Amino acid sequence: MGTWPNQHDSELFDLLGREVQRQNTSLQLIASENFASPAVLAVASSVLTNKYAEGYPGRRYYGGNQVVDEVEMLAIERAKSLFGAEHANVQPHAGAIANMAAYMAMLELGDTVLAMRLDQGGHLTHGSPVNASSKLYRFVAYGLTPATSDGAGERIDMDQVADIARRERPKLIVAGATAYSRIIDPAPFREIADAVGARFMFDAAHVAGLVAGGAHPDPVPHADVVTFTTHKTLRGPRSGVILSTAELAGAIDKAVIPGLQGGPLEHIVAAKAVAFREAATPEFRDYAAGVVANARALADGLASGGLRIVSGGTDNHLVLVDLRDFDPDLTGREAQEVLERSGIVCNRNQIPGDPRSPFVTSGIRMGSAAQTTAGMGASEMGKVASLVVEALRKRDRPEAIDEVRGEVAALCAGFTPYNGEVGERGAFGITTLTG
Numbered sequence: 001m002g003t004w005p006n007q008h009d010s011e012l013f014d015l016l017g018r019e020v021q022r023q024n025t026s027l028q029l030i031a032s033e034n035f036a037s038p039a040v041l042a043v044a045s046s047v048l049t050n051k052y053a054e055g056y057p058g059r060r061y062y063g064g065n066q067v068v069d070e071v072e073m074l075a076i077e078r079a080k081s082l083f084g085a086e087h088a089n090v091q092p093h094a095g096a097i098a099n100m101a102a103y104m105a106m107l108e109l110g111d112t113v114l115a116m117r118l119d120q121g122g123h124l125t126h127g128s129p130v131n132a133s134s135k136l137y138r139f140v141a142y143g144l145t146p147a148t149s150d151g152a153g154e155r156i157d158m159d160q161v162a163d164i165a166r167r168e169r170p171k172l173i174v175a176g177a178t179a180y181s182r183i184i185d186p187a188p189f190r191e192i193a194d195a196v197g198a199r200f201m202f203d204a205a206h207v208a209g210l211v212a213g214g215a216h217p218d219p220v221p222h223a224d225v226v227t228f229t230t231h232k233t234l235r236g237p238r239s240g241v242i243l244s245t246a247e248l249a250g251a252i253d254k255a256v257i258p259g260l261q262g263g264p265l266e267h268i269v270a271a272k273a274v275a276f277r278e279a280a281t282p283e284f285r286d287y288a289a290g291v292v293a294n295a296r297a298l299a300d301g302l303a304s305g306g307l308r309i310v311s312g313g314t315d316n317h318l319v320l321v322d323l324r325d326f327d328p329d330l331t332g333r334e335a336q337e338v339l340e341r342s343g344i345v346c347n348r349n350q351i352p353g354d355p356r357s358p359f360v361t362s363g364i365r366m367g368s369a370a371q372t373t374a375g376m377g378a379s380e381m382g383k384v385a386s387l388v389v390e391a392l393r394k395r396d397r398p399e400a401i402d403e404v405r406g407e408v409a410a411l412c413a414g415f416t417p418y419n420g421e422v423g424e425r426g427a428f429g430i431t432t433l434t435g
Ligand SMILES: *Cc1c(COP(=O)(O)O)cnc(C)c1O
Pocket: 032, 093, 094, 095, 096, 097, 099, 122, 123, 125, 176, 177, 178, 203, 204, 205, 206, 229, 239, 240
């Protein structure tokens, strides 16, 4: 047996210990985060990390891939059956790469793409001026209907989608968002795409777990391509996946490798397979329904505390809060900082028509996916909402913030995600490294 360097890397393990402590004692309300299961953590840190597997099952450049081929085929089959897709590529290292590969598979350089405005909820990879997507393709954007006092506004403006599509003749229409709290119905997008001869891609990064759990409509029957991340509501390892029609399978696979990536992360592919299996269970359906119910409880609680909820509420796992009515001087940046000091972790976010820059913003975004995994229900989310309001109201009084911090820690103590079922190091997924 070879000898390993001293395994006791206290410098690094101390940091991991601090992170476990942080996750156990503060509220994780970042809408794109979740707690992966111990099984996902363990597989993600497995010996599969040692294997080079450039290519696809049965068509690898290197030898020794018999087991890895079976691992990847299992992940592919599980992904296809979970979402009802004809083809799945489970190799993208992240959602951003999945999107770039999808574009490469369907577009020529300079082609026009119609996607959601970034300042109204769209994602960086949907044509942000600082992202490669906008340098390689010509993006045009649709937005939301105006805000109304009855909460019926701030929905994706499908008339606008149709008008812009007719005028610009995009080669591809993209649906999907990063800060939009309503169901995105794929059917009318498909109709518009068909009417103008465009392809249709659904970026399900945020809602993949809600789709898998039956809480949101499945875009797969409507879209040419569906991309998603596996670490948000789907609760798997940090990664991406592309689903497509059989017709596009070859182009998608070529775009991932050799187009954009080298060797796949087979330990992460394996962890994705674990997550797909978990997401196919009846318990996960209950989870998805719980996520939506909890987001609603959070939105209701925040609204009764005087905060304006963009679009008047939520159908998914996230809540976008407009801080301006509550206090015109309170920026998203300050709210994020005050809440973090209170043990409530969320992110500042632009709201539709935000007069402030993306770095400052007038809003915050909160999600229920992680705390639902940790076992919280609607009554806890109501409590969370009141702690948020309390912290924002008393933000100039350090002793009041300390008090909220204490209440948050007490609440979290009943809902730690990894209740002792994993050991001190197992909590990091390092189940094989017990030295
Ligand atoms: C999170 C997200 C992505 C990107 O995922 P990464 O894994 O961070 O690259 C892409 N699209 C949307 C809509 C997202 O919300």
